Amino acid sequence: MAEAVVSGVVKTSRETFGTITMANRSNKEKLKHLQSTYGVQMTTDWLKAVQENDIIVFATPPQTHEELLRALSPHISGQLVVTVAAGIDPEFLEDRLPEKTPVCWIMPNTAAQIGMSMSTYTCGRSVESHHRPYIEALLNAIGPAEELTSEQVHNLTAVTGSAPAFIYYVEKALEEAAVKYGISEEQARRLVVQMMKGSVAMLEAGHSPDDLMEQVASPGGSTAEGLRVLDTYGVDRMFQQAVQAANEHARAQGEES
Ligand SMILES: NC(=O)c1ccc[n+]([C@@H]2O[C@H](COP(=O)([O-])OP(=O)(O)OC[C@H]3O[C@@H](n4cnc5c(N)ncnc54)[C@H](OP(=O)(O)O)[C@@H]3O)[C@@H](O)[C@H]2O)c1
Structure with missing residues (x-):
């Protein structure tokens, strides 16, 4: 991250x-790689670097x-701690x-690696307007972000942070279903990924999921039959339970720290 x-x-x-200084407790090779790739400074003495940096x-x-x-x-x-x-x-x-240390909590997801994270964030009591451009620059570096309350960031960690894994789970299940009909894994990946991209693009175009499902599933048709199976197994409730379980675990980790 x-x-x-x-x-x-x-x-x-x-x-x-x-x-910009990157710190790692011991891995000089990793730091050298980061230094040469991004033109940053490196250190294994992070506390010394803290005194020389504002963020x-x-x-x-x-x-x-x-x-x-x-x-x-x-x-x-007075440094900003994120x-x-x-x-x-x-x-x-x-x-x-x-007291009065400005602090910020950012919850990104793995798509940060390609600048496409959907991050949530929340600021502490002592963050002032002059800190905001730096926080925004950090956020912009990894993708779109939404400022929420601390409680909301906790509760949405599963949806924005963990749910990419749930989506990959769905993608994998569909790939496995496709392969059963005699195509290669590469073909299955291409079909499913493009189908997902198109579906996301339809959502981004402003259509609601209900309208889009209705467009695909004519009454009594084959898609409606597939949706009926998902309903029978309560897949929507399963996702809600997965979100709840991920959140509870993240909270417990924070409390154990
Ligand atoms: N990956 C994600 O998609 C994601 C999404 C949201 C939030 N996060 C958060 O981002 C943080 C980092 O995640 P990551 O996936 O980047 O993990 P990571 O690849 O395992 O990196 C963790 C880093 O922490 C360092 N570290 C571990 N224990 C340490 C210690 N006791 N003292 C000093 N440094 C220590 C490690 O140093 P060494 O190299 O020396 O082991 C490593 O550089 C986590 O808190 C995670 O919750 C990650």
């Missing part, structure tokens, strides 16, 4: 930021935050950093 953010920033808003972005697992914030806190004097970790909300950051 750190690489996704930096590669996006370098492409879309390099001029907004001065020096600190955490892209480490949620469970590392307790320890890392404890180490960071004595070095903070995390992309699941479950680590502004309240969590503010509770562990000096």
